[in-house]
Amino acid sequence: MKFLAWFPRILVTLIGVILAIVVVSFALSNRQRVMLDLWPFELSLELPLFLMVLLSFLVGFLAGGCVMWISAGATRRQAREARRSAKHLERQVAALEQRAPEGKSGGGGLPMVANGS
Numbered sequence: 001m002k003f004l005a006w007f008p009r010i011l012v013t014l015i016g017v018i019l020a021i022v023v024v025s026f027a028l029s030n031r032q033r034v035m036l037d038l039w040p041f042e043l044s045l046e047l048p049l050f051l052m053v054l055l056s057f058l059v060g061f062l063a064g065g066c067v068m069w070i071s072a073g074a075t076r077r078q079a080r081e082a083r084r085s086a087k088h089l090e091r092q093v094a095a096l097e098q099r100a101p102e103g104k105s106g107g108g109g110l111p112m113v114a115n116g117s
Contacts (some may be wrong), residue, residue, distance in 0.1 A: 023054070026050055026053075027048075027050040027051075027054070030048070030049040030050040030053070031048050031049070031050065032048070032049055033046050033047065033048055033049070034046070034047065034048075034049050034052060036052060
């Protein structure tokens, strides 16, 4: 059973090591320099090919993260509202429990049930 607890960590580490080996071998085999011209501007850069490819992956990764963060805004807002509502309802329950006499249902409502756990 302990192996199953460690398996995800071992798997992530193994995938990370394999990915690192692939990135390093890519960088070592693509060291030639290429020219990058940024068209509307009079700017050009000469960079190693591997750096240009890895930077483009990084820019794409960051852009995708920004798009996902923006698109999840409605879900985050709903979660904040649900937390506020839950806190408000917990305060109401606590106030009603303080007003109710010990061991009584509180005047015709549902009887109070002791927590069985």
